[in-house]
Amino acid sequence: MKKLCVSLVCCCFACIAAAQQELVPADVFDNANQWLKENIDDRVLDVLGVDEPRVKKFLADIQRQFDGVYVYDLGAWRETARQIQPILASYEETEPYAVWLKTHLDYFDVAETLRTNVAPRGTNSARLPAPSPNVERSVWVKVVEQRPVPASASKHLPRLKQIFAEERVPIELVWIAEVESSFDAKARSPAGAAGMFQLMPATARDYNLSVNVLRDERLNPEKSARAAAQHLRRLYTRFGDWRLAFAAYNVGEGRVRDLLKKHKASSFDEIAHYLPSETQLYVPKLEATLLKREGVTLAQLKSRMG
Numbered sequence: 001m002k003k004l005c006v007s008l009v010c011c012c013f014a015c016i017a018a019a020q021q022e023l024v025p026a027d028v029f030d031n032a033n034q035w036l037k038e039n040i041d042d043r044v045l046d047v048l049g050v051d052e053p054r055v056k057k058f059l060a061d062i063q064r065q066f067d068g069v070y071v072y073d074l075g076a077w078r079e080t081a082r083q084i085q086p087i088l089a090s091y092e093e094t095e096p097y098a099v100w101l102k103t104h105l106d107y108f109d110v111a112e113t114l115r116t117n118v119a120p121r122g123t124n125s126a127r128l129p130a131p132s133p134n135v136e137r138s139v140w141v142k143v144v145e146q147r148p149v150p151a152s153a154s155k156h157l158p159r160l161k162q163i164f165a166e167e168r169v170p171i172e173l174v175w176i177a178e179v180e181s182s183f184d185a186k187a188r189s190p191a192g193a194a195g196m197f198q199l200m201p202a203t204a205r206d207y208n209l210s211v212n213v214l215r216d217e218r219l220n221p222e223k224s225a226r227a228a229a230q231h232l233r234r235l236y237t238r239f240g241d242w243r244l245a246f247a248a249y250n251v252g253e254g255r256v257r258d259l260l261k262k263h264k265a266s267s268f269d270e271i272a273h274y275l276p277s278e279t280q281l282y283v284p285k286l287e288a289t290l291l292k293r294e295g296v297t298l299a300q301l302k303s304r305m306g
Contacts, residue, residue, distance in 0.1 A: 059190035066278035075112030096188035103182045130273040140288035150182040160225045167229035170301045172294040179286045194218045197228035242298040243268035251279045
């Protein structure tokens with residue numbers, strides 16, 4: 001196992017070195033290289049199996065990239081994330097983060113696709129123009145079209161849809177669990193979200209879920225589904241638009257509200273480039289997933305909310 005982990009880490013260095021030949025900000029690679037140099041060595045088993053704070057530091061670095069607004073930066077982390085993910089999955093302490101990271105690997109792929117579409121290899125530009133939301137939607141439709149249904153989905157879908165129906169939310173929205181966690185309740189993000197529907201602690205408590213050192217009901221699929229459905233209904237009632245509701249589910253209601261006010265906007269597309277990279281990619285990914293899994297558009301969902 002130790003040889004496997006070391007070889008995977010060596011691959012990380014090779015991937016970063018190769019990627020440095022492409023047009024991406026140098027500080028992105030500096031961050032990735034610095035983490036690897038500081039935290040991965042011959043004692044890799046001890047580092048990843050015992051010293052979880054160092055693993056969290058790496059994930060926090062990844063989270064910072066998701067929180068940035070320049071979506072192309074994510075592409076620079078693509079190979080590093082792919083090589084680190086199976087290492088995290090090898091240890092009980094870090095497996096929940098591995099589940100989260102695996103669900104987010106396609107964000108790095110899409111970010112790189114968007115970058116190469118705007119600036120083919122060898123193109124010199126100080127800063128590329130942000131991709132339009134329509135372009136992002138078209139890329140996600142192609143990506144999701146090739147994706148099989150998560151293996152654990154069939155086990156949960158009937159009950160989850162029943163819960164969403166009880167909460168008077170379109171039952172198709174249960175597929176948010178695929179986007180958030182691939183229907184894996186173990187998923188935990190470095191930002192603090194957890195469970196199949198990736199609820200933050202404060203959000204979970206708002207819907208009467210227990211979140212403490214002894215009990216975390218976000219890990220209960222049915223309870224987290226009910227809270228997620230209630231939250232989605234509240235957000236849709238607040239914004240009257242599913243894209244804005246999805247954005248608020250991902251980044252927070254306050255952030256979306258403030259951006260709409262600041263830019264005198266009324267739609268997701270008008271504020272998309274000011275949102276975190278994760279949210280910019282999350283909304284069209286969810287939209288493409290709903291189209292693929294249920295054949296529904298957001299306009300059809302809106303009509304069902306009355």
